[in-house]
Amino acid sequence: MIGILTLQDRNKSINPFSFKQLVKSFNLTLIVQFILAIVLLSFAGYLNNKLYAEGNGTDLTDIFMSTAMTYTIVGTFFYLPSIVVLNLALFLYSKLRAK
DSSP, X not given: OHHHHHHHHHHTOTTTTOHHHHHHHHHHHHXXXXXXXXXXXXXXXXXXXXXXXXXXXXXXXXXXXXXXXXXXHHIIIIIHHHHHHHHHHHHHHHHHHHO
């Protein structure tokens, strides 16, 4: 959410409100979401192979692993479909407006 607000402030997409600029901001933050998910999952996989294979996991590593999985699941099943719907709505709006 912080990335979205920062990007919107930088692009001045709130004043005046532009649906196209809002969707563009969400599309750019999707890239950040994807990169962060890859980093979190790769680090969680590394922790899984190094710590949990030897039985050295702690509460902190459990919290990190759960957070990484939750972040990825929320991004996949909530954020990504909403971006698809917004892009579809913008596409349909631009086609209807062009007629």
